[in-house]
Amino acid sequence: MKFLKEYLKKESVERFVVGLPKQTNGRDSENLPRVRDFVEKLLKSFPNIPVDMWDERYTSVLAHQTMLQSGIRKKARQNKALVDEISAIIILQGWMEGRGNL
Numbered sequence: 535m536k537f538l539k540e541y542l543k544k545e546s547v548e549r550f551v552v553g554l555p556k557q558t559n560g561r562d563s564e565n566l567p568r569v570r571d572f573v574e575k576l577l578k579s580f581p582n583i584p585v586d587m588w589d590e591r592y593t594s595v596l597a598h599q600t601m602l603q604s605g606i607r608k609k610a611r612q613n614k615a616l617v618d619e620i621s622a623i624i625i626l627q628g629w630m631e632g633r634g635n636l
Contacts, residue, residue, distance in 0.1 A: 535579050547583055550576055551629045553590030553622070588629040593621040600624075 541547075552573055555563035573585050597620035601611045610616060 535575060538576075538580070542580070547580075549584045549586060550580075551586050551588055551626050552576075553593065553625045554587040556589055556591050558591060586629060588625050588632070590621065590625050593624045596624050597621045 555565040557563055576585050597617045
């Protein structure tokens, strides 16, 4: 939250898009309660900014495929932070495409 508070002092944010953890069969993931807690904290900390959740299934797989196709070395592909960053981009892109923004 500290990072977001600082970020929002410098940047205008229309809404937050958060990955919705689902299993491949469509059922809720075991991570869903933690994500819902995070979303509640977002809503309490930033009540004027809406939060949308977007299905994040297969984003890690797509992130790894993107990394392979772009020629990123094996060691870098094992960097979880980089995989998460690319996955977040894929989630946002999916959300934007779903709303007709791309």
